[in-house]
Amino acid sequence: MADWNDKSVKLGDYKIFLILLSHMLITSVDGRGVDQFMKNRELPMHEGTVKTIESDDGDVIDCVDIRKQPAFNHPLLKNHTVQIKPHAQSRGIDEEENNPNMLFQSWHKNGECPEGTVPLLRRTQNFNHSRRSYPAFLHKKVAQLNDVNNPSNHEYAQVSTVDGNYYGARATINVWNPLTNFGELSIAQIWVLAGDGNELNSLEAGWTSDGYQSTGCYNLDCPGFVQTNKNIALGGSIEPVSKYGGEQRDISIVIHKARSNSYSHSHFNNNDGNWWLQVQDQLVGYWPSSIFTHLAGTSDAISWGGEIVNNQPNGHHTSTQMGSGHFPNEAYGKASYFTKLGYFDEGNNVKDPENLEPFVTRPPCYDLRTGKDNKFGVFFYFGGPGYSTNCQ
Numbered sequence: 001m002a003d004w005n006d007k008s009v010k011l012g013d014y015k016i017f018l019i020l021l022s023h024m025l026i027t028s029v030d031g032r033g034v035d036q037f038m039k040n041r042e043l044p045m046h047e048g049t050v051k052t053i054e055s056d057d058g059d060v061i062d063c064v065d066i067r068k069q070p071a072f073n074h075p076l077l078k079n080h081t082v083q084i085k086p087h088a089q090s091r092g093i094d095e096e097e098n099n100p101n102m103l104f105q106s107w108h109k110n111g112e113c114p115e116g117t118v119p120l121l122r123r124t125q126n127f128n129h130s131r132r133s134y135p136a137f138l139h140k141k142v143a144q145l146n147d148v149n150n151p152s153n154h155e156y157a158q159v160s161t162v163d164g165n166y167y168g169a170r171a172t173i174n175v176w177n178p179l180t181n182f183g184e185l186s187i188a189q190i191w192v193l194a195g196d197g198n199e200l201n202s203l204e205a206g207w208t209s210d211g212y213q214s215t216g217c218y219n220l221d222c223p224g225f226v227q228t229n230k231n232i233a234l235g236g237s238i239e240p241v242s243k244y245g246g247e248q249r250d251i252s253i254v255i256h257k258a259r260s261n262s263y264s265h266s267h268f269n270n271n272d273g274n275w276w277l278q279v280q281d282q283l284v285g286y287w288p289s290s291i292f293t294h295l296a297g298t299s300d301a302i303s304w305g306g307e308i309v310n311n312q313p314n315g316h317h318t319s320t321q322m323g324s325g326h327f328p329n330e331a332y333g334k335a336s337y338f339t340k341l342g343y344f345d346e347g348n349n350v351k352d353p354e355n356l357e358p359f360v361t362r363p364p365c366y367d368l369r370t371g372k373d374n375k376f377g378v379f380f381y382f383g384g385p386g387y388s389t390n391c392q
Contacts, residue, residue: 017207017208017209017235017236017237017238018105018206018207018232018233018234018235018236018238018279019187019189019204019205019206019207019208019235020204020225020234020277045062046062046064046070046122047064047068048065048067048068048069049062049063050063050064050065050114051063051111051114051117052122053107053111053112053113053119054107054110055105055106055107055109055110055236056109056110057106057237059105059107059121059236059237060122061107061113061119061120061121061233061236062119062120062122063113063114063117063118063119063120063230064117064118064119064120065116065117066082066116066117066118066228069120069226069227070120070223071223071224071225071226071227072223073223074223074291076288076290076291077223077224077226077288077290077291080288080290082228083274084228086274086276086283086286087258087259104238104240105232105233105236105238105239106237106239107119107233107236108231112230112231113230113231114230118227118228118229118230118285119230119232119233119236121233121234121235121236153309153310153312154307154308154309154310155307155308155310155322155361155362155366156305156307156359156361156366157305157306157322157359157361157366157367157368158303158304158306158307158358158359158360158368158382159303159341159353159356159357159358159359159368159380160301160302160356160357160359161302161343161356162300162301162357163301164299164301164302164343165298165300165345165346166192166298166299166300166301166343166344166345167256167257167259167299167343167344167345167346167348168192168254168255168256168257168275168299168343168344169190169192169254169255169256169299169302169304169341169342169343170190170252170253170254170255170256170341170342170350171190171252171253171304171338171339171340171341171342172250172251172252172253172338172339173188173189173190173206173207173250173251173252173253173338174188174242174249174250174323174324174338174339175188175241175242175249175251176209176241176242176323176324176325176336177241178321178322178323178324178325178383179319179320179325180209180320180321181311181313181318181319181320183309183311184308184310184311184318184320185209185307185309185320186208186306186307186308186321186322186323187207187208187306187307187308188206188208188305188306188323188336188338188382189204189205189206189208189304189305189307190204190205190253190255190303190304191204191301191302191303191304192204192255192275192302193295193299193300193301193302194292194295194297194298194299194300194301195294195295199293201292201294201295203255203275203295205255205277206253207238207251224287224288224291225285226286226287226288227284227285228283228285229282229283229284229285232282232284234284238251242324242336244324244326244333244334245333246333248332248333250339251279251280252278252279252280252281252340253278253279254276254278255275255276255277255278256275256276256278256344256348257274257275257289257298257299257344258273258274258276258286259273259348273289273296273297274286274288274289275287275289275295302343302353304338304341304380305338305368305380305382306322306323306336306366306382307322308321308322308366308386310386316387316392317362317365317387317391317392318387319385319387320386321383321384321385321386322336322382322383322384323336323366323381323382323383324336324383325383325384325385326383326384327367327384327385328367328368328369328380328381328382328383329367329369329381330381332381335381336381336382336383337376337379337380337381337382338379338380338382339376339377339378339379340376340377340379341353341356341377341378341379341380342378352377352378356370356378358370358380362391364388364391365384365385365386365387365390366382366383366384366386367382367383367384368380368381368382369381
């Protein structure tokens with residue numbers, strides 16, 4: 001739907017970032033205990049940097065030796081061998097060389113990372129490792145977690161498929177630059193989950209407009225995700241974005257579990273069963289199955305949708321927008337959307353999700369409308385403006 005070979009659009013107060021999160025609640029790799037070290041200081045050059053690129057919008061990208069990326073700080077990956085591609089691709093997600101729809105990030109204007117390196121965004125001040133995100137339908141499952149881990153000020157408009165045996169998920173996500181109040185965020189993403197309560201495992205990917213200038217254990221800041229792509233900087237800004245009543249911009253995201261012919265639930269080698277991330281038909285990297293408990297096997301739930309944080313500034317509901325900032329009834333070109341929703345079955349086939357469970361926290365603030373047709377497959381419009389006479 002989107003042609004990325006177009007003139008860049010100047011973004012607003014907060015840039016739009018490609019985000020990646022992972023939660024293994026049974027472990028300690030979620031970044032706890034680093035808040036004071038990270039806060040209000042510029043981080044030094046990443047270890048293993050061979051080249052640095054500064055973008056016009058302020059991003060600083062370190063091109064880091066692929067063997068020295070933060071993934072290998074994870075205690076279970078000390079002797080891990082990097083896998084450049086999955087042993088077997090899922091049907092319908094073949095990687096394309098020189099893809100005209102390849103994701104554009106502003107740092108590309110000023111250089112590229114050499115072969116054998118991966119681009120890492122260098123963090124600056126106001127960085128905070130406090131956020132965790134859970135799909136709304138899981139909140140009741142993780143109620144025993146404390147308020148930081150299960151915040152009541154998160155609001156959602158999403159759909160979910162649950163109680164299945166899933167080998168991944170995909171969607172095409174409309175990209176906007178929603179108004180975001182300081183200290184809050186607006187997200188559009190996919191959740192791939194397994195487990196429950198303190199053993200919940202979660203993989204998440206999408207985009208965010210983030211008033212914290214990136215909150216939470218994102219991207220490559222926490223060990224675990226092994227990046228293999230030298231062109232996509234996780235956490236880096238993306239452009240252009242959609243225009244109200246004008247050109248629409250999308251990114252396609254796939255999370256899928258690669259399996260070799262010898263794969264089984266009870267036995268797999270070092271690189272069997274890894275969860276691969278693909279953006280705009282480009283393999284970005286993978287989460288090794290060895291770092292998970294429940295996601296060492298398959299996923300039992302998938303969610304797609306929007307999320308915001310509502311800190312109730314000035315004593316009323318936030319004006320932070322979700323999606324485009326407009327309600328779903330305005331439809332294409334005005335309301336934000338997810339299209340081509342799908343999940344992967346045990347044969348690596350892409351299937352349309354059936355019996356989706358919608359969830360909207362506060363319909364007067366943000367809402368959702370689902371549908372299906374031949375062009376967009378299973379889709380939904382979502383979002384809204386937040387604070388209004390109907391949203392207090």
